[in-house]
Amino acid sequence: MRQASPAYSFEFFPPKTEEGISKLTATSRALAAVKPRFFSVTFGAGGSTRDLTFGTVIELQKSSGIITAPHLSCISSTRENIREMLHGYRDKGINHIVALRGDMPSGMGEAGEFRYANELVTFIREETGEHFHIEVAAYPEYHPQATSPDKDLENFKRKVDAGASSAITQYFYNPDAYFRFIDRCMSVNIDIDIVPGIMPITNYFQLARFSDACGAEIPRWIRKRLEAYGENLESIRAFGEEVVTSLCKELLDKGAPGLHFYTLNRAEPVLAIWNNLGLATSQQN
Ligand code: FAD
Numbered sequence: 001m002r003q004a005s006p007a008y009s010f011e012f013f014p015p016k017t018e019e020g021i022s023k024l025t026a027t028s029r030a031l032a033a034v035k036p037r038f039f040s041v042t043f044g045a046g047g048s049t050r051d052l053t054f055g056t057v058i059e060l061q062k063s064s065g066i067i068t069a070p071h072l073s074c075i076s077s078t079r080e081n082i083r084e085m086l087h088g089y090r091d092k093g094i095n096h097i098v099a100l101r102g103d104m105p106s107g108m109g110e111a112g113e114f115r116y117a118n119e120l121v122t123f124i125r126e127e128t129g130e131h132f133h134i135e136v137a138a139y140p141e142y143h144p145q146a147t148s149p150d151k152d153l154e155n156f157k158r159k160v161d162a163g164a165s166s167a168i169t170q171y172f173y174n175p176d177a178y179f180r181f182i183d184r185c186m187s188v189n190i191d192i193d194i195v196p197g198i199m200p201i202t203n204y205f206q207l208a209r210f211s212d213a214c215g216a217e218i219p220r221w222i223r224k225r226l227e228a229y230g231e232n233l234e235s236i237r238a239f240g241e242e243v244v245t246s247l248c249k250e251l252l253d254k255g256a257p258g259l260h261f262y263t264l265n266r267a268e269p270v271l272a273i274w275n276n277l278g279l280a281t282s283q284q285n
Contacts, residue, residue, distance in 0.1 A: 003193055007037040007258035008279070009168075012060070012265050014052035016042055023057070023265055027064070030267035032064040038260070039064065040135075043071040043133050046105040047112075054085065058092050069135065070094065073102025074114035079123065082114075085199070086128050098135040098168065099159075112231040118158035120164060122279060125163040130254035138161070138194050140181035143173075149184075157190055166192050168260045171199035171216050173243065177248045193257040198248060200224070200261070200269035201240025241269070245276040250275070 010031045015021045028039065041056045043049060048151040053070050061068035067199060072082065089097070101117040114120045121134055131239060136159040139152060146152035156167075172178060178196055199216075201207055204226040211218050220224075222243060248259055261270045 003037075003166075003257055006252060007131075007193070007195060008034070008153070009036050009038045009195070009258070009260045010151070010263050010270065011040045011042065011260060014044070014049045014056040014058070014264055015235075015265065016052065018029070020265070023082050024060075027263065027265050027267040028060055028064050030271065031263070032066050034271075034279070036066060037148075038067040038069050038096055040071060040096075041104065043073045045075070045103050045223040047073065047076040047102070050081075050085070054088065054116075057089070057094060061092075061094065067096050068094065069096035069098055069099040069133075071100055072120070072124070074112045074117065074120050075104055075168075077112045077114070079113050080091060082120070083127055090128060090131055092103060096133045097124065098133070098137075099164070100137055108127075116155070118155070118162045121159050121162035121164050129167035133165045134163060135168050136164040138169045138181070139215070140169050140172050140177040140196075141215060141217055143170075146153045153184055153188060156185070157188055160190050160192055164192060167194045169194060169197045169261060170214060171197045173219055173222055173247060175247060175254075176219065176258070177217075178251065179254065195258040195260045196248075196251050196256050197262060198244060200244050200263075200266075200271075200273060202237055202266070204229070204236055204268050216247060223278065241272050241276070245273050248273060248277055 012028065013025055015024050039060055041053050041060065043179070057068045057070045072085060099117055099120045104111065114123065117136055121136060124132055124134055128257065138156055142149055142152050154271050169178065182194060199207070208218065225239055226236055251259065263270050
C-alpha cells in the first residue's frame with residue numbers, strides 16, 4: 001500500500017564492540033527524536049552478522065519504540081535458518097523486513113538455497129503470509145551484475161509480483177536516474193513506493209570505494225570537487241551537506257515517497273540534512 005505522507009527511515013549496521021554499541025545507542029536516540037517511520041539494521045555480507053543483527057533489531061525496537069526492520073539476505077542461508085529467523089522475529093514483535101539476495105564476500109563459496117531476492121520474498125509470504133511489510137532493493141543506476149537495464153527491471157518486477165510491499169533504492173547522486181527509473185517502473189505497472197536511498201557525504205575515499213563496489217555513480221563534478229579538498233574534512237563535510245540537501249529537496253519536491261538514510265551509525269550528517277530540509281518538526285506517525 002502506498003504511504004499518504006513521506007516516509008523517512010534510517011539504516012544502521014550492527015555494532016561489534018562495546019564502543020560501537022554506545023555509539024549506536026546515542027545515534028538511535030538522536031534519530032528516534034525526529035520520529036522516523038522505521039529503523040533498519042543490515043545483515044553482514046555472507047550472513048556474517050546473523051546473530052548480531054537479530055540482537056540489535058530487538059534491542060533497538062525495544063529501547064526506541066521505533067519499528068525496526070532486519071535486513072535478511074539469501075547468501076549462505078538455508079530455507080531452515082531463514083524460517084527460524086522469520087519466526088524468531090515474528091515472535092519478538094518485528095513486522096517489517098528488508099529482503100535481499102546479499103553479496104558474496106570474497107573468498108566465500110556457497111550462495112545459499114535461494115538464488116535471488118524474489119525467491120526469498122516468495123518464501124517469506126508462503127511462510128508468514130501478510131505478517132511482514134517487505135522492503136526490497138531497487139537500482140536506479142542498475143545493479144552491477146544486471147545483464148541489461150530491461151532485464152534488471154524485469155527482475156525488480158519479479159520481487160514486486162512475489163509480494164514486496166515497497167522498495168528502497170541504492171544510493172545515487174543524479175536525481176534524473178531516479179525519476180527515469182520511476183517512469184520505467186510505472187510503464188510496467190509497478191505500483192509500490194520506491195524510496196530513494198540517501199548516502200550523506202563525509203569521507204571521499206570511503207565513498208569512492210563503496211561506490212565502485214555497488215555500482216553507484218559519483219558524478220564527475222562532485223568527484224572533482226571532493227578530490228580537490230584532499231584531507232580537508234571540514235570542506236568535504238560542508239560541500240557534501242550542500243549537495244545531498246539539494247538532492248533530497250529535489251527528490252521530495254518532485255514527489256519521492258520519502259527518504260531512507262544510510263547513516264553508517266552517525267546521526268550528525270543526517271540531522272544536518274534533515275534540518276536544512278526543514279523536516280525538523282515533521283511527524284511521521
Ligand atoms: P536481486 O534482486 O536478487 O538481484 C541481484 C541481481 O540478479 C541483479 O542483477 C538482478 O537483475 C539479477 N536477478 C534478480 N532476480 C533474478 C532472476 N530471478 N533471474 C535472473 N537474474 C535475476 N547487502 C547485504 O549483504 N546486507 C545488507 O544488509 C544489505 N542491505 C541493502 C539495503 C539496500 C536498501 C540496498 C539497495 C542494498 C543492500 N545490500 C545489502 C546490497 C545487496 O545485497 C546487493 O546489491 C546484492 O548484490 C543484490 O541484492 P538484491 O536483493 O537487489 O538482489
